[in-house]
Amino acid sequence: MLPVSIGLWLLSLRSVPLDGMRDLGLLQVLPPLFWVAAALLTLGFCLALTSPRTHSAWLTGYVLALIALLHATPTLLYPTLRYSWSWKHLAVIDAMIRHGGDVPNADKFAVYNDWPGFFQLNALFLRATGLDSGVGYAAWAPAFANVLLLAPLLLLYRSVTRDRRLVWGAVWVFYSCSWVGQDYFAPQTFTFLLFMTVMALLFRQLPSSALPRPDPRRRDGWPPALLAGVVVLVATIAVSHPLTPLMLISALIALSLPRRNRRVTLPVLAAAAALTAAWDATAARSYISVHIHHLVEALFQPDQNVASGLAATGDAAPGQTLLAWVDRGLSAAVVLLAVAGFLLRPWTRRTGLPLLAVAPLPLLVVNAYGGEMLFRAYLFALPAAAFLAAALLLPSGAGQRVPRPLVLYPVFLAMLGGMVFGYYGKEAVNQFTLGEVAAARYVTEHAPPGSVIVTLTSDVPGLDVNYEQHRRIQLAYQTPEDKQRLVRQPLAGVTPFLSGATAERPGYLMLSHAQDMNAYLTGALPADISERVRSEIEGAPGFTRVYADEDAVVYRYVPPPPDGGPP
Incomplete structure (x- = not known):
């Protein structure tokens, strides 16, 4: 089914009337063959997942095909780079190259001068390769970023279970429910990948890790070289994005609550807090000092912070109102499945993933982040929530029956349906x-x-x-x-x-x-x-x-x- 679904998907993209996009974006112009390919791909994955004889290479192929179907479709269809903020970020890179660093008179873009890591890295790449612009590779950022994200996801999940079905099921749930769209050419995409890498490496070192330790004599704690590499990743996060370092600190604090974890979490937490504070007090001081009163005011408005991410749909087009409710429904379903997994699968409580899932909640309460904090909280909680949901759907352990493929199929298909609504529904504006x-x-x-x-x-x-x-x-x-x-x-x-x-x-x-x-x-x-x-x-x-x-x-x-x- 894998090669057939890929072939059907590619055939479906031969003639798509993009000028017909309205309320529902790509949803209303993609041909039936596209949806047949998506349904067949999901069915094939369910069959492969529940068969003990399936080689992991096939499961990898199914997940990569899912990433391609979801995230490469717009790139293959559109004549140029999608989404206006991707173009804005290219403009920032161009300006930093022309000025050799900070851009004067940046006005609303001054925040990028204070967290320039992502832009300076791309500027270095353009100068090294001789490319005039990053438009070409920026168009592939969503697909490329999601492929790179697969490695830390697998390491994270394998650190908490040896059940191959559960690992790949959690991966599929993550990609099927990541509707927020924070995977375009942006600092958030870059730092979220680094965040997940830090989390995966950290879970690998926790006492509860299911992976065998490379050094049996080391009972806990970090190998010095690996800890140094993690600190470099943390420093890169701190200089590249204002929100992700706070999400990282919140996650590390939550994971430090069990005493058994502290030998692993506290060194990284200390590095994250020190590097973030140092950067914000020096390089980012100009931005922080101007906006400090807004940040303080937000601390006393928790209800407004949470509600700011709920779009007011009164004046929106009818299709957009439907999209908003589908997005909310999918998000609520993920939360409910994760809570059920936490309650009905007691072993998951020892993994640290429930703590990772709730770690973004304090930031959701204390700041609205321009009305986007609700989406960012969902994004950072999703890797852990996806595993808890998969643990509910795919019981793990001796004596547990393997679910029938046709039991999983409607659930996975419903998730994928909700995903495409949120991800494709606004493409009339993004294209x-x-x-x-x-x-x-x-x-x-x-x-x-x-x-x-x-x-x-x-x-x-x-x-x-x-x-x-x-x-x-x-x-x-x-x-x-x-x-x-x-x-x-x-x-x-x-x-x-x-x-x-x-x-x-x-x-x-x-x-x-x-x-x-x-x-x-x-x-x-x-x-x-x-x-x-x-x-x-x-x-x-x-x-x-x-x-x-x-x-x-x-x-x-x-x-x-x-x-x-x-x-």
Whole structure:
């Protein structure tokens, strides 16, 4: 079934009408053959998992095929890099290369100057290879990151059980339920991989580890060379991302609660706390000092912090409302299965994984992280929760009956169904055409330093190139009064944000398909706002259309002279 499902998947991608994506993104344009391939792949895995004669190579193949089906599909279908934040991170790398380090006048991107590890590593790679840009390999980041994540997942699970079925079942549950989408070209993707590597190596050293020790004379504790390598990983996390070091510290504190673990956990905890504090007090001090009052205020708003991640769906498109409920349902199901596994499989309580699963909860309560903490908490809890859920579904130990494949199949298939809803449902916004890329490149190449660039939303590919030279304004994120004026009188709503333009530094307005889809899907602006803005701006004084195709249009703005003469 494995080669057949892979063949069907590749055949299904030959002709996909991407321009048909609306409320449900890729879900509504992928052909039936794609879903047949996914269903067949899941059935084949269930059969292989429950057969004691199946070689581990086949289980590895099934998991890699699942990763390819989920995470390589957009890359194979789209003409260019998906998701606007991937493009923003490429712009940061470009700026750091041009400035040899910190980027001046970074404005909202200044946070990347304070945690530059991921960007400087990519800058080093680009300089070493001679590549002009990371667009090519960034497009494969989701698939590549998930393949790399397989190694620490296997090591983590093998450290707590010798049951091969349970190990691979937990891996499958993890990949089938990781709908958050934090696997694109981003510092979080990079540091989560490092976090999982640290956890896997740490569980390998715990007294409860099910793996044989390489040195039988060493009862517990770290081999010095391995501990040094872990400290290097911790240091890399500390300089690359503001949140992941805190998640790491929280996990280490939780794992230190049992006294038997402390000889292993406390050295890493001390290193993580010291390195994070040192970095935040020195290199990241400029960011911390500006935002410290917000961080303190958040400590006293636990209910708002937790609720901030629950999307308000009142103005969203109908399909997006459905997606939100499916995401919540899948997340709740994972939590319930994990709790049931914890209660009904007492042996899992000795593994340390229940502590790892609840470790993100303190951070969920104390900070909203821009409304994303709920998603990040789920992401960091999922590896442990997936194992507890698998322990419930795949009983381990002598005398335990192997579940029938057709018992596991509907559960695994339902998980995969929920996963694709969350992962593919917003692709109408994440996918960009070559015309949108060309329009953004026109703006960044022609806008003189000091020019203002206005868009409806931030869903534009590559418009942040040279971000230290331009001021970016997104109309959907302005005050309610500004948005109401834009809706009532589009021309009057746009012009004030271009008021600083001059003949030497004109302003630019870019409208595009992905921005239209964002307005429609989220309800942040009326669905027809782009068309109304375009109809009023065409021919309006000061506005000149300088680029246009079927997916994007760019207007240059120079204020007309008061006497009506030539500008």
